[in-house]
Amino acid sequence: MANSDLKEPIDVAEYLFKRLHQVGIRSIHGVPGDYNLVALDYIPKTGLRWVGNVNELNAGYAADGYARIKGMSAIVTTFGVGELSAVNALAGAYSEYVPIVHIVGYPSTISQRNGMLLHHTLGNGDFTVFEKISSNISCAMAMVNDANSAASLIDHAVKECWLKSRPVYISLPTDMVQKKVEGARLKEPLDLSFPANEEEKEDYVVSVVLKYLKEAKNPVVLVDACAIRHRALDETHAFIKKSGLPVFVTPMGKGAIDETLPNYGGVYAGDGSNKGVSERVQASDLVLSIGAIKSDFNTAGFTYRVSQLNTIDFHSYMVKVKYSEYSGVRMNGVLKKVTEQLGTLSPEMGSYTPNNDIPSKESSSTDPTITQAWFWPRLGQFLEKSDIVITETGTSNFGIWETRFPKDVQAISQVLWGSIGYATGSCQGAALAAKELGIKRTILFTGDGSFQLTAQELSTMLRNDLNPIIFVICNDGYTIERYIHGWEASYNDVQTWKYKDLPKAFGARDEQIRTYAVKTKEEVEKLFGDKDFKDQESKCLRFVELYMDKEDAPAALKLTAEASAKNNAKLE
Structure with missing residues (x-):
């Protein structure tokens, strides 16, 4: 279709980002690269915010956390080197049914047709390699190589992302960014209602x-x-x-x-x-x-x-x-x-009622050490209505089972995909979504080993003036891995960091952060009672080193790890 035939011509990139705005997305995660730079110029023009992550893997985790709170998210990467870095996070989103629109800045359609020997390629002239990889972890692929089909491809992908609650992949070649499409289509919002059953x-x-x-x-x-x-x-x-x-x-x-x-x-x-x-x-x-x-x-x-x-x-x-x-x-x-x-039912409730009471064995103990069995019920007494709670694969994921939530608490974890390091990146996205929605507190629990994989995302939180409460459980390495195999193995050890010094190392201003080191139950009680620490209106990022024993773990983790070890050892 010639531009003169368009009623309201609009650039492809502008159309895409306006569609994302229409479905509730307000922030775009990702990392700039030369094949997406011109497209990124359209983000502020369409009422969206560029987050600017430190790497694509973290951006993918963050987009996952954002989508779980806002309903959908978007990430922009560049061809090859950028998109492959995000694949792990997007595979996790696919497995756990999280809707993310993945936009990849591509070399021009002319370069692709000519099989040019460009940077970020495999040097073999094949520009389809990476889309084939992503096709296995996307519920729709929109290869935008022609202006005539661009708008319909974008609309289909965004709609599929919402309806199937899984990632979609949209390519955006450099020479397509400013091609014109019919902007009048934007007056008709996408129909995101589920098809009615017969x-x-x-x-x-x-x-x-x-x-x-x-x-x-x-x-x-x-x-x-x-x-x-x-x-x-x-x-x-x-x-x-x-x-x-x-x-x-x-x-x-x-x-x-x-x-x-x-x-x-x-x-x-x-x-x-x-x-x-x-x-x-x-x-x-x-x-x-x-x-x-x-x-x-x-x-x-x-x-x-x-x-x-x-x-x-x-x-x-x-x-x-x-x-x-x-x-x-x-x-x-x-x-x-x-x-x-439904008619009237007379259900039997059972004798057990979950609560946040400290187990008698823990409450009667004079040992000051913070234990898993003591901490998670105690956390339930600290949580407040509408908190967002994020737990990392490991002791946190299993410990939170013993916490009864107040009303409207949302929980984020990655139980199926289980990519260590997910929770810190996810916290950035969730905290940003919470800020957009007016939710006051986002609280992260992650292990020291897990935190080291994605610690740089703390920098993105500071850059975007986010104020989550972050607990790093310091227990000397990969506890869940130890329980599966290699209790004393060096590969389950990690370097001991001065964790609470990291916000400063990442450039935090004095008024932007509060840091704490907590090593006893008494210190936890003092922390949870601190008005500044628990303040829902606080603008500060609060960062806590929480010390627990290396050998301590929730009972459910021990059982699951044992079952996992047995399953791994099966011969047939």
């Missing part, structure tokens, strides 16, 4: 679910990560409140529901669960499982004790009732109708 099929599934629910003597609800990722929380909450059924979450589902509800029962992860939780769930004659991801760490080493004959699975792509699968029936519509048609 009504007759949906009604039948609803009737089947209701039949088994009414027949059940002691049903329970188990909420997992895909209830969050596939935007089914409104329907899930409505069902939980009306039914009054005992409701449990998985480790990946932590934070999915209001844990102040009287029917909240705790975290279920098979044998890694609290005894009262496992007994109640496994004694149930019907488990309504919403958005399950039954990975090893999410099930404490595949130790679920729940039969499929007693399970109804609700997913974004199907509903499975016992062994009968109804494909193409999305959970949102089914849950809504089940709730509307």
